[in-house]
Amino acid sequence: MGWRFWAAGLVLAIGLVLWTRHQLHETDNLAPNKPGHFSFPTYFDEAVSKVAAANAFPTSGVIGYRDERFSPDPPDPARVGMHSTVRGMAQYTLAPVIVDEGSPHAQTLVHSREGTFSLDQRQPAGEQ
Amino acid sequence: VILLLFSLAVPIVGAWLALRPAWPERRLSAASGVFLFCLAAGAGLGLSSCCFFLWYPLLGHPGTGFIVFEVVLLALLIVLAVARLVRPAGQAPPDGVLPTPAPSPWAQWLWVPFTVSAALVVRYLVLYYAGEPHGEWDACMIWNLRARFLYRVTDDNWRDTFTPLIWHTDYPLFVPATVARCWLHVGEDWTLVPFALALLLVGLTAGLLVSGLNLLRSGGQGWLAGTVLLCSSTYVHTARMQYADVPLGFFLLATAVCFTFHDRGGRAGRFFPALAGAMAGFAAWTKNEGLLFLAAAVLARLVVAARERRWRVAAGELAWFGAGLAPAGLTLLYFKTQLAPPNDLVAGQGASTLARIGDLARHEQILRALATDVWQVAPYMVLILAAYALLVGRPPVERRTPGVVGPALLLAFMAVGYYLVYLTTPYDLAWHLRTSSSRLVAQLWPLTLFALFLATGTLEEAAARHQPRAIPASKGEGAPG
Numbered sequence: 237m238g239w240r241f242w243a244a245g246l247v248l249a250i251g252l253v254l255w256t257r258h259q260l261h262e263t264d265n266l267a268p269n270k271p272g273h274f275s276f277p278t279y280f281d282e283a284v285s286k287v288a289a290a291n292a293f294p295t296s297g298v299i300g301y302r303d304e305r306f307s308p309d310p311p312d313p314a315r316v317g318m319h320s321t322v323r324g325m326a327q328y329t330l331a332p333v334i335v336d337e338g339s340p341h342a343q344t345l346v347h348s349r350e351g352t353f354s355l356d357q358r359q360p361a362g363e364q
Numbered sequence: 365v366i367l368l369l370f371s372l373a374v375p376i377v378g379a380w381l382a383l384r385p386a387w388p389e390r391r392l393s394a395a396s397g398v399f400l401f402c403l404a405a406g407a408g409l410g411l412s413s414c415c416f417f418l419w420y421p422l423l424g425h426p427g428t429g430f431i432v433f434e435v436v437l438l439a440l441l442i443v444l445a446v447a448r449l450v451r452p453a454g455q456a457p458p459d460g461v462l463p464t465p466a467p468s469p470w471a472q473w474l475w476v477p478f479t480v481s482a483a484l485v486v487r488y489l490v491l492y493y494a495g496e497p498h499g500e501w502d503a504c505m506i507w508n509l510r511a512r513f514l515y516r517v518t519d520d521n522w523r524d525t526f527t528p529l530i531w532h533t534d535y536p537l538f539v540p541a542t543v544a545r546c547w548l549h550v551g552e553d554w555t556l557v558p559f560a561l562a563l564l565l566v567g568l569t570a571g572l573l574v575s576g577l578n579l580l581r582s583g584g585q586g587w588l589a590g591t592v593l594l595c596s597s598t599y600v601h602t603a604r605m606q607y608a609d610v611p612l613g614f615f616l617l618a619t620a621v622c623f624t625f626h627d628r629g630g631r632a633g634r635f636f637p638a639l640a641g642a643m644a645g646f647a648a649w650t651k652n653e654g655l656l657f658l659a660a661a662v663l664a665r666l667v668v669a670a671r672e673r674r675w676r677v678a679a680g681e682l683a684w685f686g687a688g689l690a691p692a693g694l695t696l697l698y699f700k701t702q703l704a705p706p707n708d709l710v711a712g713q714g715a716s717t718l719a720r721i722g723d724l725a726r727h728e729q730i731l732r733a734l735a736t737d738v739w740q741v742a743p744y745m746v747l748i749l750a751a752y753a754l755l756v757g758r759p760p761v762e763r764r765t766p767g768v769v770g771p772a773l774l775l776a777f778m779a780v781g782y783y784l785v786y787l788t789t790p791y792d793l794a795w796h797l798r799t800s801s802s803r804l805v806a807q808l809w810p811l812t813l814f815a816l817f818l819a820t821g822t823l824e825e826a827a828a829r830h831q832p833r834a835i836p837a838s839k840g841e842g843a844p845g
Contacts, residue, residue, distance in 0.1 A: 241827035244755040251748035255595040266491045296521040331512040336529045
C-alpha cells in the first residue's frame with residue numbers, strides 16, 4: 237500500500253481522535269449538575285399548567301398577557317427581550333390558547349413581580 | 365414507548381411494502397436493505413404527515429378514526445405484499461442497478477469508527493434530552509408549539525394553529541404534523557416524541573449516506589462519510605435542538621442520492637426520479653428552504669440535460685419527478701394558499717431590497733459568517749477533509765460514478781440561494797446570521813459529504829495507486845456491508 241493510503245488514513249484517524257476528545261468534553265458538560273445551554277425551563281410548563289388548571293383558564297381563543305416583572309421589549313430586535321421570552325413560554329404552555337395583548341380578550345394572564353402566574357378576569361376586552 | 369414505536373413503524377413499514385416491489389434487486393443485500401429502509405422511512409413519515417394534516421380540513425381533528433385509517437391501510441399493503449409473494453415472477457425491470465465492486469476485507473472494518481462515533485452521538489443526545497426535554501428555543505416557539513396546537517385543538521378551532529398572531533405560522537408542517545400524529549397514537553403530548561423523531565432522522569441520514577455511498581463507490585467510502593457526518597459538531601448540535609433542519613437535511617440528501625442512482629443506471633426508469641420528486645416535496649413540506657431546494661433540483665436537472673443534450677430524457681425525468689412531488693406539493697399548496705400567513709422574508713421586500721443588494725458590507729458580513737460556520741463544523745474538519753481529498757485524489761477513470769455533477773450542482777444552487785436570502789433579509793443581518801447560519805450549514809452538510817465522498821477516491825483506491833492492476837473495475841454484483 238502506498239504512502240497516500242497511510243497518510244489519508246492517518247489524517248482521518250487524527251480527525252476522529254480530535255472529535256472524540258471534543259465530544260467527550262462536551263458530553264461531560266451536560267452532566268446534570270453542570271447545566272449547559274439555555275432552552276425551555278422544564279419547571280415552567282408544569283407551573284403554568286397547574287395555575288391554568290386551578291384557575292379555569294380558557295381552552296381556546298385569545299388570552300391577554302401582562303408582565304409585571306419585565307417591561308415590553310424594544311421593538312428591534314424584539315426577540316432578545318425577557319418579556320418576549322416569558323410570553324413565548326406562556327404561549328407554549330397554554331397552546332392552543334393564543335396569548336396576545338393586542339387582540340380582543342376577556343381574560344389576562346398576569347406574570348407577577350414574585351414570578352407567579354394568575355388569571356385576571358377583570359380586564360375589559362381589547363386591553364392593550 | 366411501544367405506542368411510540370408503533371406510531372413510527374406504521375408509515376415506515378407501509379412505505380417499505382409499497383417501495384419494495386419497485387426495487388430492482390430480488391434479494392436485498394445488507395447495504396441495499398438499509399438504503400431502501402431509509403428511503404421508505406422518509407417517504408412513509410412524509411406521506412403520513414401530509415395525511416394527518418389534510419385530515420383537519422377534510423374530516424376535522426384526527427382521532428381514533430385516523431389511527432384506524434392508518435392501520436387498515438397498512439393491513440391492505442401487507443395483504444398486497446403477501447399476494448405478490450405467492451405470485452410467481454412479475455419483478456419490475458432493473459432501474460439503475462449496476463454491479464458494485466466488493467470492498468477489500470480491511471475496508472469492511474470501517475464500520476468500527478462509525479459505530480464508535482454513533483454511540484458517542486447517541487449518548488450525547490440522550491443526555492442533552494434529559495436536561496432539555498422540550499428542545500431549544502425555536503422548538504418551543506415554532507416546531508413543538510405547532511405540534512401542541514395540532515394535538516390540542518378541536519374541530520372548531522384547529523385553524524388557530526395558523527394564526528398570524530404567533531411567529532412563523534407560515535412554516536411547513538412535516539415536523540409538527542409528525543410529532544402530533546405520534547402524540548395521537550401515544551395518547552399524550554410527551555416530550556420524548558420530538559426527541560425520538562430528531563434521533564431517528566439523524567440515524568436515517570447517516571444510514572442513507574453510508575449505504576448510498578457504499579453502494580455507489582464501495583471501498584468503505586460510505587462508512588467514512590457517515591463517520592465524518594456524526595463527527596460534525598454543528599450537525600450534532602442542530603440535532604439536539606429538535607428543529608426541522610436535520611429532517612430537511614435528510615430530504616435534501618435523499619433527493620440527491622436518488623438522482624445519482626438514476627444517473628448511474630443510465631437515466632432509465634422512473635423509480636428514482638419519482639422518489640427524488642417525493643423527497644424534494646417532503647423537503648418543501650419540512651421547511652421553507654425546501655421550496656428553494658425544489659427550484660434548485662429542477663435547475664440542476666436542466667443543467668445536466670443541457671450538458672448532455674438529452675432533453676427528451678430530462679423531460680421524462682421531470683415528469684416522474686413531478687408525479688412523486690404531487691402528494692407533498694399539493695398539501696403544501698393548500699397550506700400556503702389557504703392557511704399560512706405571508707412569509708416574513710418575502711413580505712419584507714420592497715424599495716430597500718436593491719439598496720441591501722448593493723451594500724458591499726453586507727456581502728462581506730455574510731461571507732465571513734458562513735466561512736466561520738463552515739470552519740467550526742467540527743475541530744479542524746475542513747483541514748482534515750481537504751487533506752484527505754488531496755491525498756486520495758479523484759477515482760480512477762473506470763471507477764468514476766456517473767452523476768457526480770448532480771449533487772455538486774444542487775449544493776452550489778442552494779448555497780447561492782441562501783446567500784441571496786441573507787443579502788435581501790429585511791431583518792438585522794447580524795441577528796439573522798447569528799441565529800440561523802450554522803443551521804443552514806447543518807442542513808447542507810449531509811449533501812456536502814455525499815458530493816465530496818462521491819467525487820473523491822477511496823482509501824482502497826489510494827492503496828492501489830502503486831499497484832494499478834490490483835483492483836478490477838468490477839467484481840460483479842454484490843453489495844458491500
